[in-house]
Amino acid sequence: MYKNIDNSLAYRAFSGGPLVCIFTKSSKDVPDGMTAAWSCPYDPDVLLLVLDKDHTTSENIRHTKKFVVALPSGDQKKTALELGSVHGRDVGNKLQVKDIKTEKSQKFGLDVMSDALAYFECELQDEELFADKGICLSKVVNVYVKADCWDDKEECFNPGFKRTLHHVTGSTFCSGGELV
Numbered sequence: 001m002y003k004n005i006d007n008s009l010a011y012r013a014f015s016g017g018p019l020v021c022i023f024t025k026s027s028k029d030v031p032d033g034m035t036a037a038w039s040c041p042y043d044p045d046v047l048l049l050v051l052d053k054d055h056t057t058s059e060n061i062r063h064t065k066k067f068v069v070a071l072p073s074g075d076q077k078k079t080a081l082e083l084g085s086v087h088g089r090d091v092g093n094k095l096q097v098k099d100i101k102t103e104k105s106q107k108f109g110l111d112v113m114s115d116a117l118a119y120f121e122c123e124l125q126d127e128e129l130f131a132d133k134g135i136c137l138s139k140v141v142n143v144y145v146k147a148d149c150w151d152d153k154e155e156c157f158n159p160g161f162k163r164t165l166h167h168v169t170g171s172t173f174c175s176g177g178e179l180v
């Protein structure tokens with residue numbers, strides 16, 4: 001037996017890919033980070049993100065075309081909520097204000113949260129699509145996975161290691177099948 005729910009809740013039942021945190025810097029070199037629940041792969045080396053056009057992150061991406069997408073682990077919910085709570089343009093350096101522990105990304109040297117399961121250094125693939133619809137096709141130019149989490153033979157995360165967060169509602173997430 002099924003039941004109808006409101007069409008506007010389709011995304012809640014469907015849910016997105018893993019929760020991601022996106023790191024950029026402004027034209028004035030101010031670093032920023034935000035959280036996004038609407039993510040999925042698009043091609044083997046292209047990720048798809050859906051970003052509100054008014055976010056500081058979107059403005060930074062339109063300007064620099066370069067950004068880092070990080071996969072927070074199940075125990076980084078607090079960081080994800082903090083990055084998703086204010087606009088960079090309203091607070092200056094959000095990473096400093098929120099006391100986010102960061103390191104430099106390997107290729108671009110952008111500030112990225114420490115201890116993520118993996119991060120992907122990306123370039124904006126389709127400027128028009130992003131400007132028009134907020135669909136951010138992210139061409140991966142470098143992938144960095146936590147060494148002890150990754151199985152080189154199977155080319156996937158080791159069993160039990162891909163403890164990503166998946167947004168459910170408000171500040172409730174799912175990680176490893178459990179609500180957190």
Ligand SMILES: Cc1cc2nc3c(=O)[nH]c(=O)nc-3n(C[C@H](O)[C@H](O)[C@H](O)COP(=O)(O)O)c2cc1C
Nearest residue numbers: 034035036037038051052055056057084086087088
């Ligand atoms: C759990 C969570 C999921 C979010 N998912 C998205 C998303 O998929 N797309 C989006 O545009 N904003 C999303 N947001 C909102 C942004 O992270 C938030 O508005 C952020 O403050 C934007 O920061 P910025 O203006 O510094 O870029 C989400 C926020 C939270 C807390």
